[in-house]
Amino acid sequence: MGRGRWATQDRQVAGGRLLGDADVAAALAVCALDPVASVLATARLESAARTGLRSTGGQLWGYEDAGELLAVCWAGANLVPVVPVEDAAEDALDGFAALASRHGRRCSSIVGEAPAVLGLWDRLADEWPRAREVRADQPSMVLDDDPVLAPDPAVRRSQPGEYPLVLPACVRMFVEEVGYSPVSGSDGPYEARVRSLIADGRSFVRIDDDVAPDGGPGVVFKAELGAVAGGVAQVQGVWVSPSHRGLGLSEPGMAAVVAATRRDVAPVVSLYANHYNARALAAYRSVGFRQVGTYATVLF
Template identity: 70%
Template sequence: MVLRRASLVDGRAAARVLDDADVRAALAVCALDPVGSVLAAARIEQAQTTGIRGAGGALWGFEVDGSLRAVCWAGANMVPVVPVDDGNLASRALDAFAERAKDHGRRCSSIVGPAPAVLALWERLRPTWPGAREVRDDQPSMVIDTRPRITSDPDVRRSRPDEFESVLPACIRMFTEEVGYSPASGPGGPYEARVRGLIAEGRSFVRTDRDGRVQFKAELGAVAGGVAQIQGVWVAPELRGRRLSEKGMAAVVEHTRRDVAPVVSLYVNDYNARALAAYRAVGFRQVGTYATVLF
């Protein structure tokens, strides 16, 4: 496929709004860094079926000599996917994405992805976009592509659709603890629909007690390019310190590698020493660094 050339703004190449015909080329860009790009790639893979608009956002591309070299997903989260081995190309692509984002206006709740691109994009946007609520600039990106080092919890399993009313409160508590506000939007709201969808897709995992109360939970928040990214890891506060997270994560890894994707990833705040120790005990290793700008 021959890609259209990007236009110029003040003599510089501008980002182009991509359409459904560009999806395959965009996925090829993501494939250069499957772990770093998984958040964007998951949406772009969805666009193969639903179209870009149906995937819930817009897709921007930066081209050099008619070849797509970098992309940026602009939806509820903004996720830049730019090359790391060519500093000049990365700088030009980020300039182009920043200009497009300024024209687009801030509609996202975060900028997230590999730290070099996220932080550089935010530096370009900070003078004109409203101030960030928080910048998490050091979030180790970790993967495991082997069997866990520890024995998994046999009681961790996929959530069932009839458990939605029990799983949802745990998800809301996790999100509120992590981000600082409740995502609840009422019955049928977007967050509730997201939780229900993950359960239906077999991407929600729980351990419950005899009364059905959630003791441990985690989700596969993004799956694309042979990578499944775990998100939303949570242990009930009264049970913390009993290694439920280590054994629970080992179980999630086993389920995921067997049924979903061979590589399992996650990212975690650098100051969360307990979580980092737990993930390393399971067998996760750091392969990069993410960053998140929260609005």
């Protein structure tokens, strides 16, 4: 049974507290205890450290004991709990659930390290709308050395002029993974996100000729660096065109992404995938990734 049972207008609720700009440095120190597990939150906090929390479009929650910040939760488009101190987990999640109950569901997912995500959802399930899907077992993997396979020389960073080719591939991947289209118009948030990843050099593609329906060029492999923070770059959106699956593109493609990322972006490359996606997990292991933890995602 869920445990989300508190409601109050106070800034501090059941041990949870709404944090401000003065707390960002301490929150980053909490995230640094496990940089791979916390990379999604750390990316937001590093932005807040530069421009202030107000500009990030979300809130930062914290749990303290004896004046020491022990856990944080990023509350924005995604709810991302970071609870690295095991002894504080139950009380921290109680506090975050209280704050989430007060504000209501505003996020599209709860995502992060599995114990924190599933513990938070257990406390909220009776109050929030039913989840569309709970992905409770998503191996979290890292590679902090050179890939063991030779990189595909055709995989490279996308160029801004290739946006019309990259966007359809991103949309197809999203629909396959989540079940609905993210498209909302030429200036929609998903489209802006794809443009931003390309502009920031965080979109990787292999574009082959004569593969599109009209006989023109098309994306046959793609991946993005969805979060970069704390010395970690998390790969997201890995996709191979259905017409090219089974041809061995994913392994050397991922090797190319890892090599370029470790050279230019961050020394540690991470990703997470559903436990039932045996093909993808085997491909990542063949590149050199190893499991270091487990993520979970609650989708609404």
